[in-house]
Amino acid sequence: MVGTNLDPFSDRYAERTHGMNVSEVRALFAVASRPEVVSLAGGSPFVSALPFDAVGSMIDELVRNQGAQALQYCVGQGDLRLRELICQMMALEGISASAENVVVTVGSQQALNIVARVFIDPGDVILAEAPSYVGALSAFMASQADIVHVAMDDDGLIPAALAEAITAVRASGRTIKFLYTIPNFHNPGGVTLAEHRRDEILQICRDAGVLVLEDNPYGLLGFDSEPSRALRARDEDNVIYLGSFSKTFASGLRVGWVLAPHAIREKLVLISEAEILCPPTFSQFIVAEYLTTQPWQQQLKVFRELYRERRDAMLDALGDMFPAGCTWTVPSGGFYVWVTVPEGLDTKAMQPLAVSERVAYVPGIGFYADGNGRRNMRLSYCLPPPERIREGVRRLAGVLEQQLELVETFGPSAFQATSPGDGPRSWISGPSADQV
Numbered sequence: 001m002v003g004t005n006l007d008p009f010s011d012r013y014a015e016r017t018h019g020m021n022v023s024e025v026r027a028l029f030a031v032a033s034r035p036e037v038v039s040l041a042g043g044s045p046f047v048s049a050l051p052f053d054a055v056g057s058m059i060d061e062l063v064r065n066q067g068a069q070a071l072q073y074c075v076g077q078g079d080l081r082l083r084e085l086i087c088q089m090m091a092l093e094g095i096s097a098s099a100e101n102v103v104v105t106v107g108s109q110q111a112l113n114i115v116a117r118v119f120i121d122p123g124d125v126i127l128a129e130a131p132s133y134v135g136a137l138s139a140f141m142a143s144q145a146d147i148v149h150v151a152m153d154d155d156g157l158i159p160a161a162l163a164e165a166i167t168a169v170r171a172s173g174r175t176i177k178f179l180y181t182i183p184n185f186h187n188p189g190g191v192t193l194a195e196h197r198r199d200e201i202l203q204i205c206r207d208a209g210v211l212v213l214e215d216n217p218y219g220l221l222g223f224d225s226e227p228s229r230a231l232r233a234r235d236e237d238n239v240i241y242l243g244s245f246s247k248t249f250a251s252g253l254r255v256g257w258v259l260a261p262h263a264i265r266e267k268l269v270l271i272s273e274a275e276i277l278c279p280p281t282f283s284q285f286i287v288a289e290y291l292t293t294q295p296w297q298q299q300l301k302v303f304r305e306l307y308r309e310r311r312d313a314m315l316d317a318l319g320d321m322f323p324a325g326c327t328w329t330v331p332s333g334g335f336y337v338w339v340t341v342p343e344g345l346d347t348k349a350m351q352p353l354a355v356s357e358r359v360a361y362v363p364g365i366g367f368y369a370d371g372n373g374r375r376n377m378r379l380s381y382c383l384p385p386p387e388r389i390r391e392g393v394r395r396l397a398g399v400l401e402q403q404l405e406l407v408e409t410f411g412p413s414a415f416q417a418t419s420p421g422d423g424p425r426s427w428i429s430g431p432s433a434d435q436v
C-alpha cells in the first residue's frame with residue numbers, strides 16, 4: 001500500500017488541538033543545533049558556570065542523608081521547606097508572602113499552564129505584551145484563549161495602550177481574564193517596565209477588574225541595579241506571580257512556582273495534582289539544599305557578570321556590523337535583544353538562508369498571536385561566549401546585507417513580506433527547548 005500522511009485519529013482529537021502542527025521552524029532548529037552553527041536562538045542559561053563539583057557533592061550527600069524523602073513523592077503543593085525558602089527569595093523583590101500561598105510547579109511553564117486551565121474558557125481574552133513569551137502564548141492558546149496584544153516601548157508596557165485595549169475588548173462584548181506581563185528583562189523584548197509605570201498599570205487593572213499575571217524568571221538577573229520592586233509587592237490581592245529557578249540555578253531541574261491569592265491557590269493545587277500528582281521531590285530537595293548550603297547569591301553575581309559581558313559583546317557587534325536601518329533594544333538584564341529590520345525584509349523568510357550561513361535566531365512572528373513580527377527577530381546572548389556572539393552577528397549581518405540588496409533590486413515584494421500581520425493564529429508552535 002502506498003504510504004499516506006493522513007492521520008487516522010484526526011476525527012477523534014479535541015477541538016483545542018486543531019491547528020496544532022509542528023512548525024517548519026522546528027525542523028530548522030534541528031539543523032541550528034549543529035556545532036558549526038552559532039545559535040543566537042535559544043534561551044538556555046549558561047549552566048556550565050555553576051560549580052559542578054560543589055553541586056555534585058551536595059547532591060551526593062543529599063541522597064545519602066535524606067534519600068528516603070528526596071526520592072519519594074511529596075505533597076501536591078510542593079515541599080514546605082522549599083516554599084519557605086522561595087518566600088525569602090521573593091523578599092529580595094519586596095514581596096511579603098506566606099509559604100501557604102506558594103505552589104511549586106514543574107518550571108514556570110507548568111505554572112502558566114495551570115493558571116490557563118483555572119481561568120480560561122474558549123474565547124476568553126488574555127492581554128499580553130506585543131511581543132510576548134512564546135511558551136505563555138502556547139499555554140493560553142491551548143486553552144483556546146484569544147490573545148490581544150498591547151504595545152510596549154523602551155519602558156515596557158504602555159499604560160494608555162493597556163487602557164485602550166481593555167475598553168476595546170469590553171466594547172466587543174468579550175471577557176478579559178487577565179493581563180499577562182513580563183515586567184523585567186522581557187522575553188523576547190529585552191525591555192523592563194519603568195518604575196513610574198508600575199503603579200499606573202496596576203491601578204488600571206484593578207479599576208477594570210482585570211487580574212495581573214506577573215511572570216518574572218529574570219528579575220534577579222539585572223546588570224546595573226538592585227532588583228525592581230515586583231508588581232506583586234505592590235498589590236497582593238490582584239496579582240498572581242510566577243517565579244523560576246531555571247535562570248538563576250538550573251533549568252534542567254524544572255522547578256518554578258506560583259504565588260497566588262489564597263482562593264486561587266487552592267484551585268491551582270487541584271489542577272496541578274491532576275496534571276502531575278506532585279512536583280519532582282528530588283529537584284525540590286536539590287534546590288532547597290542549594291539555597292541553604294551553597295553561596296547562591298554569590299553565584300547570581302557570577303551569572304550577572306557573565307551575561308553582562310555577553311550582552312556587551314552583542315550590542316557592540318550589532319553597532320559595528322548590522323546594516324543601517326536596523327534597530328534593537330538595549331537590555332539591562334536577562335538574555336535577549338529584540339531587533340527590528342528595515343521595511344521589506346521578512347525574518348521568517350530569511351531564516352533558512354541564515355541557517356545555511358551557520359547562524360540561528362528566532363523570527364519575531366513566533367512571539368505574536370496575530371501574525372505580526374515579520375520585521376523582528378530575537379537574539380539571545382546567554383549561551384555562546386563573546387567571540388562566538390560576535391561571529392554570529394557578523395554572519396547575520398552578511399545575510400541582512402544580501403537580503404537588502406535583493407529588496408533594492410526587486411522591491412519589497414522580493415519576500416512577499418506581509419506587514420502588518422498575517423492575521424490571528426489558532427496555535428503557536430512551541431515552545432521547543434530551543435526557543436524558550
Ligand SMILES: Cc1ncc(COP(=O)(O)O)c(C=O)c1O
Binds near residue numbers: 110251256
Ligand atoms: C518569560 C518566561 N516565562 C516562563 C519561562 C519558562 O521557564 P521554566 O519553565 O524553565 O521555568 C521562560 C523560559 O524561558 C520565560 O522566558
